[in-house]
Amino acid sequence: MPTGGSHDGGKDHDQSDLFLHGRLRAGDREAFEELYRRYARPAYGLAYRVTGHDLLAQEVVHDAFLALWRAPEAYDPARGAFRTFLLSLVHHRAVDTVRREERLRRRTERALNLEPTRDEDVAEGVVEEAWLAGRREQVRRAVSxxxxxxxxxxxxxxxxxxxxxxxxxxxxxxxxxxxxxxxxxxxxxxxxxxxxxx
Amino acid sequence: MTLDAPDHDGIEELLAGYALQALEGEDAARADRLLADHVPSCVRCRETLADLRGLTGELALLAPPREPPETLLAALRRELAEPPVVRRRPVAAWVTAAAAMVVLGLSGWNAMLTQRVTRAEEFQSAMSEAFFTTANPASQTVQVSAEAQAPTRLYLAYLPDGNRMYLMGSGVPDPREGHVYWVWGFRDGTFVPIGAFLPHDGLVVLRIDAAPGAFEGIVIADEREGRIGRLPGDERWATRIG
Known part of the structure; x- marks a missing residue:
């Protein structure tokens, strides 16, 4: 069963995510905000990369997190990491949005590159947890x-x-x-x- | 996973495109049929879907993270502060549905449900949600149509402790002219309309915003569009839940 969490610190965070998800299912807003704090940046980065538009990316992330709040039971811990579930949900919604907004076909070519240029790798000022950065590097290596x-x-x-x-x-x-x-x-x-x- | 189905490589190829939302035309229709007919009852395909879902989550990390505007969290906080939707309390869902029926009256239900007849543009959205539900190993799938009613195949999928159900199927004939199909939930001999749909080229994917535990079962009836009685009309399919 894929966990996506064997890298340094990943398993601990996966377990921590599970704990927060359990609280979320009980309607705990603080747990929701902690999950938002953890994943809003990669979610927003993904949504922006796919849609190429700030407002649409905000809409995508907003809808994805709201769906998580309203139906937390849609995630089943037996099927892998919470992170992959949430980001997959964001991706689905982002692509849906792109399809609705054909005008976004004019977005820049950089949206089509899996390997971001160095200066856009991680936007300045964006604080990222080390374990997530580690997993990102693993995915990059695999894709390469x-x-x-x-x-x-x-x-x-x-x-x-x-x-x-x-x-x-x-x-x-x-x-x-x-x-x-x-x-x-x-x-x-x-x-x-x-x-x-x- | 077993290799007992000779076409599973082809199915996996199709599901890969589906997970990436990269299908269109006949391929998309084939995937929809698979998700409605085959996947809910195939352990291997459900596992494949779950793996593909995981990979689409992993690939997200290749996008550079960005700081969302503070207004985004503020907007979400406002949404969370709104009165809670019916969730995690199946009995409450039933009570709410019954109360709404009293408040709105039958004409209110009529207007509300007529608006909810499945439209083509909503189809993919509902299918996407159904995808996540059926990929969940905790999900339950109930066959709604009888074997003798083939080629019509209708299934009801849900998470036992969830607050939604998904009606999926293929080969569903159109209702009579000027009619739609209504889904009724029943409990203790009382019926409540909980959804309405028209098949889309024989396909049906309908999200029902009701907890499965709120009802003993469902009945699908052919009803005249714009009208509703206190009981299901021309009953076409029915099943118990759980």
Missing amino acids: TLPPDQRTVLEMAYFGGYTQARIAEELGVPLGTVKTRTLAALRKLRRALYEREA
């Missing part, structure tokens, strides 16, 4: 091992919000090739990030 063609389809879908059909069109390859590359990429990431933790 993917063949370029697999990385491309993954980044276009995940951060670009493109459908597989659109990716095939943009790259000039068959749709089946895009599907195959996507699955191969995700399988490799699963092995790299989860199986070594078992």
Whole structure:
């Protein structure tokens, strides 16, 4: 079962998240605010990266955290880290938003790069907990091992919000090739990030 | 996971695209059918979905973190301070539904539920939520349609201690002209309308904002649009919950 938490301090934080989630289920607002404090920055960073727009990113993060407050039982601890559940929820909502707002297709090309440039790596003044930064580095390393063609389809879908059909069109390859590359990429990431933790 | 289904590699490929929200057209329709028909009852696919969900959460860390404006937390605090929605108390949900019926009267329910007939643009949103619910191993799935009613397949999925249910299915025929399907919850011989829908190319994904513990079961009936009685009309499907 993937925990995403074997890195330094990760397991402790996963356990701490579980404790906070338990309090959240009981309607504890302080627990909600602590979870917000922990994950608002990566959530907002993700939402901004996908939507490319401050106000839309705020809307996405607002809706995701509100959904968490209203239906905390949607997260099941048996299925992995709370962090991945929440950020996956943010991603879903961000892509939904992009699809609604086609005008965002004009956003800058940097939204399509998995590897951020050095100056935007972590915005100045953003305080990030060390264990989360450690996990970020693990994910980066795992992604860096993917063949370029697999990385491309993954980044276009995940951060670009493109459908597989659109990716095939943009790259000039068959749709089946895009599907195959996507699955191969995700399988490799699963092995790299989860199986070594078992 | 077992390898007892020869097409599971193909299903995984489809679910990978679904988890990334990268499907459209026929692929999206196939995924919707899978999520409605196959996934709720397939342990392997539920595990695959959970893993893919985890990976979409991990990839989020590649985006540079950003400091959200302070107004965002302030807005959330205001939302949290509002009267709580019905949650975590199934009996209260039933009482609230019954009370609302009294306050609004049947015409009030009628207007409210007519507005809630599933629209195409809401379909994907409901499917996304149903995705998270069915990927949860604690979720319960009840078959609503009988085997003899194939190719119609309708399932009700929910978390036992949750405050929502999801009605999912495929091969659902359209109701009669000028009619819609209404979902009724029943308990102690009393019926309360809790949702309404029209199939979307035979597919149904309906979020029902009611706790599963609030009802003994549901009945789905073919009803004239814009009208509602005290009891279900032309009953088409029914099941007990739990």
